[in-house]
Amino acid sequence: MSFIVTNSKKQASYRYMNHQSDQYYINKILAGDINAFSTLVERYQSLVYTIAYRITKNKEEAEEIAQDTFVKAYTSLPNYRGEAKFSTWLYTIVYRRSLDIVKSKKRSITSEQVEEISEEHIEIVHDALSYLQEKERKEIIGNCILKLAEDEATIITLYYFEEKNIKEIKEIIGLTEDNIKIKLFRSRKKLYSILKYYVLPEINSTNGRAI
Structure with a gap:
């Protein structure tokens, strides 16, 4: 019921409109076309950064994590078997990397106390x-x-x-x-x-x- 869902549908539709599938670009990369990876970076960099930022609450750390995530994804791409969506695999990398940073800084995972809402x-x-x-x-x-x-x-x-x-x-x-x-x-x-x-x-x- 949330309008957030409505907005995300529009964003998702825009993101994938007139684009080849992720696997298409993955195949090109694995075949030696390293420039094809820039398309995947373009496609997912916004959400990768957003996830990192919402976990670390720090813009500089989020930017570094986003870069690290794509480097890790590129070097690990030969091990990607397609059992999960590429985006799911990518978000797993950024999620774990972000939590590692939070833990290394000894920051606790907490949230504000909020009132119940009907x-x-x-x-x-x-x-x-x-x-x-x-x-x-x-x-x-x-x-x-x-x-x-x-x-x-x-x-x-x-x-x-x-x-x-x-x-x-x-x-x-x-x-x-x-x-x-x-x-x-x-x-x-x-x-x-x-x-x-x-x-x-x-x-x-x-x-x-x-x-």
Whole structure:
């Protein structure tokens, strides 16, 4: 029901329009056409950076991780067997690399404490967001996702922005499908609870009533 899904469909449609499949370029690379890799970088660099940034919460680290991810993907490409989508395989690399950086910096995986939000208020927040300009809406949503824990931010990003299904997300982050479903449900509610303060300041934070 989230407009995030609607936006991601448009983005996905644009991204793949008039493009050959990932496997087409992978075959060219493995055949010796190293320039073909730039097409895959172009195709996925935005989401790779976004995942890294939403995990590390640091732009410089995210840029370095994104570069490392593509270097790792290129050197490991001969080992890619196509059992998972290339994007799933790539996001697994960036997810693990990002967590390694967080752990190496001894930063804990935490998120803000947020109030419970009802489905009724989620609908109200959703409607309020729909009135915002797309650029402003995306900026607000992005900033609020940064307030989630690393695994929550990743699941939200993969599910709503990249339209990965539960099975694919399981392959990327290594949790069970049941755990991912639970985290997705809770993370969505957390996100809307945070969004509430940006788009509905008239909602009383104590009792959730409009004042």
